[in-house]
Amino acid sequence: MLNKYIAEYKTGFDFQFSRQIVQEICGIQIVIDVMVYFDGYNRRQKADAVLKKGEHQYACECVDIHNWDRLFCAITLNNAKYLCFRKTLYGFTLLNADTLVEEYDYFPEKVINNEESFIFGDAASLGNILIFDGCYWADAYVYFAYDCSQKLFLNLSDEFCVYAGSGGIHAEEDKLVLTGENEASDYAEVTITHEELSRLLKEKGLPNC
Numbered sequence: 001m002l003n004k005y006i007a008e009y010k011t012g013f014d015f016q017f018s019r020q021i022v023q024e025i026c027g028i029q030i031v032i033d034v035m036v037y038f039d040g041y042n043r044r045q046k047a048d049a050v051l052k053k054g055e056h057q058y059a060c061e062c063v064d065i066h067n068w069d070r071l072f073c074a075i076t077l078n079n080a081k082y083l084c085f086r087k088t089l090y091g092f093t094l095l096n097a098d099t100l101v102e103e104y105d106y107f108p109e110k111v112i113n114n115e116e117s118f119i120f121g122d123a124a125s126l127g128n129i130l131i132f133d134g135c136y137w138a139d140a141y142v143y144f145a146y147d148c149s150q151k152l153f154l155n156l157s158d159e160f161c162v163y164a165g166s167g168g169i170h171a172e173e174d175k176l177v178l179t180g181e182n183e184a185s186d187y188a189e190v191t192i193t194h195e196e197l198s199r200l201l202k203e204k205g206l207p208n209c
Helices: 003-010 158-159 194-204
Strands: 016-025 028-039 043-053 055-064 072-075 080-085 091-096 103-105 118-126 128-134 141-147 152-155 164-172 175-181 186-191
Touching: 003 055, 043 072, 072 103, 072 118, 072 164, 128 164, 128 194, 141 158, 141 175, 141 194, 152 158, 152 186, 152 194, 158 175, 164 186, 186 194
Parallel strands: none
Antiparallel strands: 016 028, 028 043, 043 055, 072 080, 080 091, 091 103, 118 128, 128 141, 141 152, 141 164, 164 175, 175 186
């Protein structure tokens, strides 16, 4: 499904080289070649990314509009280091930061059927749980949790009435602190333990978002 989405996004558009981004994250050398199509009305973007660390190498193609300078986010899951990133506007990929091997690739099937899905933004982690901010298209920024062992999502903004806005994600040992705004646009802050988050994901989590 992911390859189909990427192929359909590119077909029929003459992308031109725009710029090259060179970075180092977790000792990984990263080169991103960004290409753009713009006809005065329609704008499309894609990029080829090449990552190298010692004898290991990884390459992929990403499409849709991204903040290319922040394409890759370093996280730690169960004491292992990963890069988390999006290949399209939707879904996310986890790349082992030591071996450069893809260990997980999530892409929502409903996107292929022209349905909306959550657009992942920045990522953080708490034990075996990923925490994202992001939004549905043209909607408010919210927080989502994803349990990598149970493969379940939970909308934390719906559960705790705290919306990302100008807030942030702070993982501290065995607890998560989310800041942002409530439904009245007042400052909001919530603290959730890892144990509570795991329980809520098990009880209310969904296989997609």
